Amino acid sequence: MRNISDVIEQYLKQVLKESQANAIEIKRQDIAQRFECVPSQINYVINTRFTVEKGYLVESKRGGGGYIRIRRVILHEKQDVLSSLMDVIHEHPRLNEQLVENVLIRLVEEQMMHEQEAQLIYHLLSDEALNLQVDDRSYIRRQQLLALMKVLRYRNGG
DSSP: OOOHHHHHHHHHHHHHHHOTTSEEEEOHHHHHHHHTSOHHHHHHHHHHHSOGGGTEEEEEEOSTTOEEEEEEOOOOSHHHHHHHHHHHHHHOSSOOHHHHHHHHHHHHHTTSSOHHHHHHHHHHTSTTTSOSOHHHHHHHHHHHHHHHHHHHHHHTTO
16 A cells, blocks of 8 residues: 555646646645645655656745645756756765665656666665765765766767
8 A cells, every 4th residue: 555645746746747837836735635634744745756856846935825836857868867967966965865766766767777777776875785974975975876977978878
């Protein structure tokens, strides 16, 4: 059985897929009522499942007429995807397992790597495998992910 976060994510992705503009505007409270959950659950889904490294831009406006806008970023060139992911890697001072997973999921979704390759890399860059201090793990993850991007850039004709 899937958990509520998975159900909400799939619902939002389906609505986004059906949107002609590659963007949707939602009210957190409306979605929470639809799924009979607390509004913070909607925040959790949006903050963890609709991230830049996964190919989404999220904007929000607070207040009575507030909304959350989710936009799917469509990059037509694989080189643009790699450049975008490299920017994300450079922008995060601490690369944790979740960010590594998000980057790898995006690479699989963009068909730039096979799922088995992504799983192997994820495990190699996990906290367990990198039994080091947090700063050292972050540094190694950054260097390894950037090296991966260079390999993929070469593989994809860049």
